Amino acid sequence: MGNVLKYFKAFDIQSLRKTCNGIRSCVDHLKPDPQIGIYGIYMKTDESISANVRVSGYQNCESILYERTEDSKDIVSKVLADFETITKHQKTCLEELRLFFSYYNLTGKPNEPLRTLIPERLNPMTSKFLAGFKEILKRRSGLLKVKKLDLFSVRAEDVMQVLPYLDPKYLEKLEINDPHYEYLRLYNRRNYPDALKIPYDIEEMAKTEQWKNLKELEVKSERISTPIQKMNLTNLSKIYITTVARITSNDIIFLKENLLTPKLKRFIICFKTFVEDPQLNDFFGPPRNTFGTRRLWYFPIPGTNREMMEIDLSENLYFESVNYYRYG
Structure with a gap:
């Protein structure tokens, strides 16, 4: 069985596990590597979530659509359970892990009054997902190996739910966008509500081993409050950061x-x-x-x-x- 399983990847392994209890037990005992290259989860609303999974060496992605129904209202738990099952025995390094959120419960209507975009409309699904995602990463027998991490529409504290639980020896690239950029994408205008302009402090994530070992970094935020000299940037080779609140000649020196x-x-x-x-x-x-x-x-x-x-x-x-x- 071991010689056969080495030719199976990701969804082939999951299909094989469903054959019968005996084969499932054998597969679970042998723990074949699913050899996933890219795993992306896209959470725009609490009604529908999608996941795209690409196996290393293949061009096409396998898409999984999760839709909320009367019989299946807790789709976040299903998304998390599938991620854990599919990646549980991943030993090779993921080329990319992508987590895309809609942090505010936006309707997507261009003419929605700005006064409705207030912190009380925070999307609880994002926090629930990240809390569960963190627990999955902590339960692994070893740190998940990822080369590039993309986090879209997240607060600074959300990043800390994921970043410290990845293998620092493999993580080379990090891209972070805050909720401001989700607003721009949906509304195509720059008069971002003051109620949503939360200072973005990256000092804690900059202290992690994962951050210190990065080669490339991209951070997009409306208001990065962390001083340049506390960002731990000097080990990097490529950076794009927008927008730092203040920079001084001493920072440049x-x-x-x-x-x-x-x-x-x-x-x-x-x-x-x-x-x-x-x-x-x-x-x-x-x-x-x-x-x-x-x-x-x-x-x-x-x-x-x-x-x-x-x-x-x-x-x-x-x-x-x-x-x-x-x-x-």
């Missing part, structure tokens, strides 16, 4: 000193307020180029073949590794 390594690829940090005290020219010298308020500095990266760090400061802040010939 700190990043320059810590990012001047061969692993640097590209950092983009969007900010609301820039405080230049002390003056950057006192530390970096005059900019190599200026275009209006835009300033560019270049510094050679040690241990590389003519690679330069380009610091591009304007309405946003860029750090990028560029070739010497581009600099010249």
